[in-house]
Amino acid sequence: MRIPVVIPYKPINPKTRLSCILTENERESFAYAMLRDVVDAVKSAGCSPLILATAPVTLDDVPVQILEEGLNETINKFCEGNEEPMAIVMADLALADRSSILSLLTSGGDLAIAPGRGGGTNGIYVRSATLFQAQYYGMSYEKHVRYGTDTGLMVKIIDSFRLYCDIDEQDDLIEIFIHNNGYSRDWLIRQGFEIAMKKSRIGVKRPDCESDL
Ligand SMILES: Nc1nc2c(ncn2[C@@H]2O[C@H](COP(=O)(O)OP(=O)(O)OP(=O)(O)O)[C@@H](O)[C@H]2O)c(=O)[nH]1
Numbered sequence: 001m002r003i004p005v006v007i008p009y010k011p012i013n014p015k016t017r018l019s020c021i022l023t024e025n026e027r028e029s030f031a032y033a034m035l036r037d038v039v040d041a042v043k044s045a046g047c048s049p050l051i052l053a054t055a056p057v058t059l060d061d062v063p064v065q066i067l068e069e070g071l072n073e074t075i076n077k078f079c080e081g082n083e084e085p086m087a088i089v090m091a092d093l094a095l096a097d098r099s100s101i102l103s104l105l106t107s108g109g110d111l112a113i114a115p116g117r118g119g120g121t122n123g124i125y126v127r128s129a130t131l132f133q134a135q136y137y138g139m140s141y142e143k144h145v146r147y148g149t150d151t152g153l154m155v156k157i158i159d160s161f162r163l164y165c166d167i168d169e170q171d172d173l174i175e176i177f178i179h180n181n182g183y184s185r186d187w188l189i190r191q192g193f194e195i196a197m198k199k200s201r202i203g204v205k206r207p208d209c210e211s212d213l
């Protein structure tokens with residue numbers, strides 16, 4: 001069976017933490033480039049992507065459901081009464097690839113959780129969707145682990161660099177240059193981004209942009 005992989009996506013005014021370096025139009029276009037990379041990774045793992053978006057979006061043949069509510073409400077609505085297995089993968093996992101998606105799906109647990117940088121949750125697999133209650137935002141990783149153990153599920157933690165690196169802030173962009181070979185990296189290059197030596201480590205810079213410093 002092809003496991004559905006839900007990709008929550010906010011196409012309007014996304015990635016506000018990148019406002020220091022990208023305009024609103026650019027953030028929308030960059031978020032879409034990352035979404036395309038995530039969809040390709042999901043398809044390459046033999047799964048069926050489903051975009052749960054807050055507003056209309058089209059991406060090839062990928063089905064899209066529009067739910068205007070917040071992230072937790074949207075996921076919970078989708079999971080309600082659905083006894084099939086499913087996964088949730090965030091649209092900003094630009095480094096995701098076939099094997100990292102497969103690692104999420106094949107842990108053997110009832111609930112597999114891929115933590116994200118800073119306490120978030122970047123990937124979820126659940127044996128039966130109805131068993132899951134979304135608790136995104138804040139320290140959502142800890143909340144999801146506690147929820148799983150409290151409800152008696154066998155929880156597996158997915159140790160994956162590629163699922164851990166979500167792209168939220170300017171300092172995350174360098175990971176795309178180093179580890180992504182798809183739409184996201186092309187997009188950054190087209191906007192003039194390049195690798196630069198910053199104060200203590202490498203990062204990215206954009207010509208004439210103050211926030212590089
Ligand atoms: N369907 C849906 N997806 C959401 C919503 N909020 C965020 N997302 C998606 O959830 C994932 C993780 O969210 P964030 O990293 O906070 O992304 P964001 O809200 O665009 O970024 P910030 O404005 O910087 O917080 C991304 O794939 C978003 O597109 C929402 O209200 N509904």
Ligand SMILES: C[C@H](OP(=O)(O)O)C(=O)O
Nearest residue numbers: 120121136137138140168
């Ligand atoms: C949605 C949120 O994303 P973050 O703000 O951690 O990227 C989370 O993972 O709980």
